[in-house]
Amino acid sequence: MPQLVAPTPDLHSAWLEAHREWGTGPHEDGFGLGPSDDVDSPEGFAAWVTRLADECGPESVEAGQGCTYRWIVEGDRVHGGIALRYGLDDHVRQFGHIGYGIRPSSRRRGLATWALGQMVEEARTLGMERVLLVCAVDNLASVKTIERGGGVLEGIRDTEHGPARRYWIEIPYAIS
Numbered sequence: 001m002p003q004l005v006a007p008t009p010d011l012h013s014a015w016l017e018a019h020r021e022w023g024t025g026p027h028e029d030g031f032g033l034g035p036s037d038d039v040d041s042p043e044g045f046a047a048w049v050t051r052l053a054d055e056c057g058p059e060s061v062e063a064g065q066g067c068t069y070r071w072i073v074e075g076d077r078v079h080g081g082i083a084l085r086y087g088l089d090d091h092v093r094q095f096g097h098i099g100y101g102i103r104p105s106s107r108r109r110g111l112a113t114w115a116l117g118q119m120v121e122e123a124r125t126l127g128m129e130r131v132l133l134v135c136a137v138d139n140l141a142s143v144k145t146i147e148r149g150g151g152v153l154e155g156i157r158d159t160e161h162g163p164a165r166r167y168w169i170e171i172p173y174a175i176s
Contacts, residue, residue: 018077022101032081085097100119100145113145113148116133147167152167
């Protein structure tokens with residue numbers, strides 16, 4: 001059974017295996033990996049994980065900034081990552097509140113749909129009323145995932161990475 005777990009240095013080897021399968025590029029959305037992050041060495045990996053945790057602190061949530069990162073893990077295997085970004089700054093407008101990526105060998109198992117549902121619930125607990133998701137026009141797997149998760153197409157916009165679909169998922173309040 002998959003789990004969403006906070007990034008941890010304990011998963012260094014498993015994360016590196018997933019990262020190597022992907023290769024480099026922007027398709028690893030959900031991991032918060034920057035171009036200057038050293039993830040190969042244990043020290044660099046631990047520093048990166050610490051940076052991710054710092055972006056998730058209570059001060060960030062209260063300020064409507066930052067991000068919650070989770071890795072999609074099953075046993076000792078990292079299948080992917082998902083991120084919930086707070087606020088509606090320029091970065092969120094371009095990339096969405098939720099971004100995710102599933103490693104190629106773990107796709108077509110429903111992991112992205114499951115993880116998206118979990119993060120929408122997390123957004124609900126934070127009081128968010130709706131979330132924006134953005135994907136490349138030709139990324140049909142993400143289109144299906146987002147639409148299965150309740151995403152409604154706002155439209156298509158040009159971005160620095162090419163045309164992108166913009167979807168909103170409304171988050172109704174829980175009925176008690």
